[in-house]
Amino acid sequence: xxxxxxxxxxxxxxxxxxxxxAVDDKPAKPAINIDFTEVYNLLIKPALTxxxxxxxxxxxxxxxxxxxxxxxxxxxxxxxxxADISILNPNVYYELGIRHGVAPRGVLMIHGGWSSPPFDIxxxxxxxxxxxxxxxxxxxxxxxxxxxxxxxxxxxxxxLRDAIEVDxxxxxxxxxxxxxxxxxxxxxxxxxxxxKYFGDLFVDWKARVKVAKWNGLPGDILTFAGDAPTxxxxxxxxxxxxxALIQMQRFAAAKSVLDELLLxxxxxxxxxxxxxxxxxxxxxxxxxRAYMTRVAEQYSSPDTEAQGILGRxxxxxxxxxxxxxxxxxxxxxxxxxxxxxLASAVRNYDLAVRKHRDYYNGINVxxxxxxxxxxxNVTGQEPVDCNITDLPDLISVVRFSAQYALKCADADSExxxxxxxxxxxxxxxxxxxxxxxxxxRRAANNTATTYFQVNSMLEQxxxxxxxxxxxxxxxxxxxxxxxxxxALKTKIKGLEPTFQKVLVSSGHMIDLPTRKNExxxxxxxxxxxxxxxKQLKEWGIGAGDVSICGGARGSDIIVAEASxxxxxxxxxxxxxxxxxxxxxxxxxxxxxNWEDRFFNLRAxxxxxxxxxxxxxxSPPRGASCFARxxxxxxxxxxxxxxxxxxxxxxxxxxxxxxxxxPGGTSDFAAQIRxxxxxxxxxxxxxx
Numbered sequence: 001x002x003x004x005x006x007x008x009x010x011x012x013x014x015x016x017x018x019x020x021x022a023v024d025d026k027p028a029k030p031a032i033n034i035d036f037t038e039v040y041n042l043l044i045k046p047a048l049t050x051x052x053x054x055x056x057x058x059x060x061x062x063x064x065x066x067x068x069x070x071x072x073x074x075x076x077x078x079x080x081x082x083a084d085i086s087i088l089n090p091n092v093y094y095e096l097g098i099r100h101g102v103a104p105r106g107v108l109m110i111h112g113g114w115s116s117p118p119f120d121i122x123x124x125x126x127x128x129x130x131x132x133x134x135x136x137x138x139x140x141x142x143x144x145x146x147x148x149x150x151x152x153x154x155x156x157x158x159x160l161r162d163a164i165e166v167d168x169x170x171x172x173x174x175x176x177x178x179x180x181x182x183x184x185x186x187x188x189x190x191x192x193x194x195x196k197y198f199g200d201l202f203v204d205w206k207a208r209v210k211v212a213k214w215n216g217l218p219g220d221i222l223t224f225a226g227d228a229p230t231x232x233x234x235x236x237x238x239x240x241x242x243x244a245l246i247q248m249q250r251f252a253a254a255k256s257v258l259d260e261l262l263l264x265x266x267x268x269x270x271x272x273x274x275x276x277x278x279x280x281x282x283x284x285x286x287x288x289r290a291y292m293t294r295v296a297e298q299y300s301s302p303d304t305e306a307q308g309i310l311g312r313x314x315x316x317x318x319x320x321x322x323x324x325x326x327x328x329x330x331x332x333x334x335x336x337x338x339x340x341x342l343a344s345a346v347r348n349y350d351l352a353v354r355k356h357r358d359y360y361n362g363i364n365v366x367x368x369x370x371x372x373x374x375x376x377n378v379t380g381q382e383p384v385d386c387n388i389t390d391l392p393d394l395i396s397v398v399r400f401s402a403q404y405a406l407k408c409a410d411a412d413s414e415x416x417x418x419x420x421x422x423x424x425x426x427x428x429x430x431x432x433x434x435x436x437x438x439x440x441r442r443a444a445n446n447t448a449t450t451y452f453q454v455n456s457m458l459e460q461x462x463x464x465x466x467x468x469x470x471x472x473x474x475x476x477x478x479x480x481x482x483x484x485x486x487a488l489k490t491k492i493k494g495l496e497p498t499f500q501k502v503l504v505s506s507g508h509m510i511d512l513p514t515r516k517n518e519x520x521x522x523x524x525x526x527x528x529x530x531x532x533x534k535q536l537k538e539w540g541i542g543a544g545d546v547s548i549c550g551g552a553r554g555s556d557i558i559v560a561e562a563s564x565x566x567x568x569x570x571x572x573x574x575x576x577x578x579x580x581x582x583x584x585x586x587x588x589x590x591x592x593n594w595e596d597r598f599f600n601l602r603a604x605x606x607x608x609x610x611x612x613x614x615x616x617x618s619p620p621r622g623a624s625c626f627a628r629x630x631x632x633x634x635x636x637x638x639x640x641x642x643x644x645x646x647x648x649x650x651x652x653x654x655x656x657x658x659x660x661x662p663g664g665t666s667d668f669a670a671q672i673r674x675x676x677x678x679x680x681x682x683x684x685x686x687x
Contacts, residue, residue, distance in 0.1 A: 002226070002623070003164060005053045006074040007044060008095045009084035010036040016087050016114040016131070032114070034134050036084070039112070043129060044082065046153050051161035052667075053080070054623065075099050076187045079106060080164055086112040086131060093118070102185045104176035108163050110156070124174060127159050168263070206240050208617065213244040218253055219636025220615055221245060225257055226631065227620050235265045246274060247452045251281045253639045269305075272298075276309040280316055289313045296348070307352035308361045314345035315368070319463065328468045335467060336375040339383035342368055346386040353394070359405065362398035363422045366391070367460070370429040374469050399426060412448040420446070421457050424477070428464070433473035440477045444484040451488040457481055500646065501545040503536075503563065504637035506630050506668050507555030507652025508684070510589050519654045520554055520684040522591045527687040528555065528652060532562045535680045539648050543567035546640060548633050550575070551601070551609075552585035553594035555652030555682075560601055570607045573636070575629035577613055627664060634671050644676030652682045 017032040040057060048055040056078075058071045075081065081099045083092055099107055109124060111117070112131025117124075130152050136145055171177050176184075205224055212220040225234075225241035238261040245254035258275045261268055272295045279288035292310040296303060318341030322334035335342075346368045353361040369391055372383045388394070402422040409415035424439030444454050458481040464474045508520040520528070541547070547563035550556040551572040560570045574581050586598050601607050612619075612629055619628045641647035649672040653665045672679045 002052055002054045003079035004077075005048050005055045005080045005082055006078035007040060007048075007055055007057045007082050007084070008075075008092055008099075009040060009044070009057070009082075010087060010089045010092060011059055012037055014087060014089070016112070032135060034086075034112070034114075034131065036086075039084070039131075039134055042149060043133070043153055043156065044084070044110070047156035047160060048082065050153065050157035051164065053160070053164070054620070055082075071095065072098070076102050076185065080167070081107045082160070083107065083109050084111065085109050085117055085126065086114050088115060088118070100173040100175050102187075103173065104182075104184055105167050105170060105172045107172050108160060108167070124172075127156070127163065129156050204617075205237055209237070209240045209244050213248060216248070217615070218245055218248055218250045218639040219632065222253060222257065222635035222639065223616060223628070223632045225260075227623075235261055235268060238264070239268070239270060242271065242274065246278065247450050249281075249452060249455070250639055250642075251278045252642060254278050255282065256638075269303075273303075273305045273309050276306070276313065280309070280313050285313055285316050285320065289317065304352040304356045304358055304361060307348045308364070311345040311348035311352070311361065311364060314341050314348065315364070318342045318345065323466060328466075332375055332378050332467055335371075336379050336381055336383050339372060339375065342372065343384040343386045346388065350386075350388060353397070357397055357401055359398050359401040359422045360418065362394060362401065363425050366395055366398055367425060367429055367464075371464070371467065371469060374467065378468075395426065398422065402426070412446060414448060414453075417443050417446050417449050417453055421453070424457075425460065428461075428470065428473050428477060431470050431473055433476060436473050437476050437480065441480055444481055449484075449488075451485065454481060454485045454488060458485055499544060499546040499569070499640055501539070501541055501648060502637045502641040502646055503539075503541055503545065503547040503559075503568070503648045503650065504633050504672075505547070505549050505555060505559040505650040505652075506633065507650070507665065507682070508654065509552045509554040509556075509585060510592060510594070512588050513590070518685065519656075520652060522589060524684040524687055525554075525558065525592060528682055528684055529558050529562065531682045531687070532559055532650060533565075535650060535682075536562055536566055539678065541566060541568055541648065545569070546571060548573065548637050548640075550585075550629060550633065551581070551598065553589060553592065553598070555650075557594065557597050557601065558652075559650055560607070561597070564601075564604060564606050568606075570601070570604075571636075572601065572607060572609045573612065573629055573633050574609065575612050575625040577611060630664075630668050634668065634675075638675055638677075641677070647672070647675060647677030649677055649679045650682065651679065652684065654685045655681065655683050 013033050013035045015031050016034045017029075020029045022028040045055050056074065058074065075095055075098045081096070083096045083099075085092060085096070096107070096109075109117075109126045110129055111126055112129055112134070114131055117126065130148070133145070133149055133152060176182055205227055209221055209224050212218075212224065221241045221244050225238050227237070238257055242254050242257040242261060245251075245257060255275065255278045258271050258278060261271045262275065265271070273292075276288050276292035276295060279285075279291060289310070292306060292313055296306040296310050298306075318335070318338055321338040321341065322331045325331040325334055346365055349361045349364040349368070352358070353365060365388065369386060369388060372386070375381075375383055402419045405415050405419040406423070409419060420439050420443035424436050424443060427436035427439060440457065443449065443457065458478070461474060461478050461481060464470065465478055510525065511518055511521050541563065543566075545568045547559060547568045548571045549560045549563075551560070551574050556572075560572065563570050576584060582595065582598075586594050602609055612625060612632065616628070616632065619625050637647060637649075649668075651665065651669055651672075653669070669679060669681065
């Protein structure tokens with residue numbers, strides 16, 4: 001996530017030190033005036049951008065809204081406020097006070113060293129910058145001055161990045177420090193024009209997430225999750241992205257989104273419970289058990305969803321004990337011996353259903369008890385007692401709740417699907433094969449039914465089948481659900497990885513002839529190509545794999561051509577429409593024949609081309625389409641690989657510490673390492 005940072009500072013030229021008259025032998029000193037707009041453009045903005053933030057100042061708003069309303073909105077909603085308190089500017093301290101009053105954290109104060117702060121904030125942490133840089137007249141600024149400025153940008157960028165990381169775990173506002181227990185303002189219902197603008201953006205992004213889910217594009221969904229304009233919208237969009245990825249069975253990708261969401265909002269209930277589900281689906285059942293136990297204990301009264309997922313975890317632990325046994329008799333015997341796990345599942349399901357009488361948890365209690373009774377009959381042994389003495393009443397409650405939900409639900413809603421499936425399972429455990437099959441068919445073929453829902457229904461039916469429970473009723477339902485799952489799978493893309501190995505690449509373009517400091521000169525192309533060929537051979541990249549590239553002259557085209565030569569399918573992700581991309585990223589270098597090579601790639605049957613402007617639409621305000629393109633490629637690669645051992649990356653990079661923001665070259669390297677993929681850095685300057 002790129003934090004949205006609102007910069008509070010003086011505007012224009014301001015006096016930072018007053019003139020002093022001559023006294024005795026001390027000469028008079030003129031007043032010192034500083035152009036704070038220049039301070040922002042040359043120092044603060046690039047420092048924030050370099051630290052991975054999206055900076056914004058109130059005077060940058062191009063719309064016709066009320067600047068005061070926009071200012072208040074930013075002060076209340078921005079992830080971070082950076083306040084320049086270099087001088088005793090009334091507006092700055094007024095805005096600083098507002099932020100301290102509405103939020104417990106998210107304030108960073110900087111100063112150029114010209115004055116001391118007022119008593120009220122003298123003990124608060126402040127970060128200095130070299131204000132003397134801006135006392136130098138423009139005509140006197142030479143290469144040495146530019147070097148000092150660049151160093152100061154790098155220092156401030158690093159300082160702010162570290163401070164933002166620490167700020168997440170601290171209470172920075174003196175108001176909230178002193179008044180323990182004070183609650184921050186709830187700004188989610190405010191309705192200025194700016195809030196409506198962000199709300200409309202969110203609605204648009206939410207729609208894009210749905211389209212990406214329908215089209216089977218989980219990498220797009222991950223990229224959308226980073227596009228939201230404020231922390232509030234980030235949590236909402238992250239949740240939409242996580243839910244879509246879960247529906248697509250992309251549980252590893254969903255986990256990464258849920259982890260990020262819970263960093264922003266540790267008490268997000270849906271994220272908490274769904275993380276337990278995802279951990280379980282990733283076969284991390286013991287981790288899921290420990291996590292969901294903590295979540296269930298967090299609430300003073302039983303939380304039905306948390307208890308239900310914890311029950312599912314115990315049921316899966318039970319299933320792990322016997323599902324690999326070779327014969328039905330062996331599975332039945334082991335299932336009975338380990339029935340303590342299923343009894344734990346029943347206790348959690350039962351605790352939830354008696355609190356809210358919901359059919360989802362209730363049907364799990366009913367089915368588990370019927371299974372235990374079946375195991376008692378076929379083995380002649382007693383399973384663990386679940387201490388449920390009112391099963392007929394519970395069946396009535398489940399039937400009534402499901403039928404009521406069926407009556408109230410829209411015809412093409414998720415509630416309709418689950419209610420039908422619950423009633424089908426009730427008939428199945430009762431042994432009414434025809435009635436069960438009819439209800440399951442209605443559930444599986446509803447217009448709102450997803451692959452995820454059919455798969456969940458089928459998993460339960462397969463559990464019955466593995467233990468030979470009521471086979472006359474189970475087998476027809478199993479066949480129907482398997483056929484429906486196959487039909488949905490052929491319609492929906494992106495449900496599972498397609499390729500054996502996934503290669504993603506990025507890096508420098510071939511230097512323009514006017515470039516002073518070489519990064520990737522044309523004369524090094526053949527050497528880089530040799531390194532790329534050698535690395536692809538070493539990794540065994542070939543037919544059945546995919547190579548994801550950006551399409552620009554230099555490293556992108558080199559890797560794409562080398563991949564095609566090895567029979568690899570190539571995906572080109574283009575940040576701009578063709579005319580703009582050709583001017584920005586292909587032309588300008590007379591040698592290398594880059595334009596023809598680009599068009600030859602486009603015409604190759606083994607290459608697919610995707611435009612950011614078509615798939616993702618415009619990037620967020622202030623964001624770079626090129627940085628977003630790198631993130632888009634990485635997000636697509638990680639979900640196509642599905643497992644870090646299948647992820648490979650080549651980065652053609654001079655290894656200079658630039659581009660540290662999201663989507664930059666060093667950030668590309670850091671993300672691949674963080675994901676656990678293999679990374680090869682090729683440095684043209686060292687070849």
